[in-house]
Amino acid sequence: MRLMLGLMAAILTLALVCPVLAQPQPGGGRGMGPGRGMGPQMYNPQTVTTVKGQVESLENLPPMGPGGGRGMMHLTAVLKTDQGSITIHLGPAWYLEQQQLALKVGDAMEVTGSKLTLNQKPTIIAKELRVNGKTLKLRDEQGFPLWRGMGPGGGPRR
Secondary structure, three states: OHHHHHHHHHHHHHHHHHHHHOOOOHHHOOOOOOOOOOOOOOOOHHHEEEEEEEEEEEEEEOOOOOOHHHHOOEEEEEEEEOOEEEEEEEEEHHHHHHOOOOOOOOOEEEEEEEEEEEOOEEEEEEEEEEEOOEEEEOEOOOOOEOOOOEOOOOOEOO
16 A cells, blocks of 8 residues: 555656656756756757857856766857847867867857857857857757767767
8 A cells, every 4th residue: 555655656746847847948948958068958940040249258167957067167258249248158168179279358259059048148059150260060950069979088988
């Protein structure tokens, strides 16, 4: 009898919790799973846009979401555009360094990516950027990071 009550309680709990976890996240995101950072759960191909501006600031941030992307620091830029400042989520700092991207404050940059609102601020999860005469692809058309499965040394994660 106790086993039956425990099983019923577990089923009821799952029935109540699962729909809540499946709801869209504030700011237009679609949720983030463990270790997935700013990946395809937040990237929406239907909101892809291109913006141009000047890099106002650069910051390495800890990864967002549960699991935190296995400790990777995530490079974020604030881009000053004609429409105001917008936060650009680029990717892990080690990946950008590996691609020999020497981004600095004051650089002119063009970014293509999925636009959303995050923490009540306009934000773009970058798919591709052009800076200093170089084009760098960061994500595929669905928003999957090109660095997935790689470690900071460029090889597979262990």
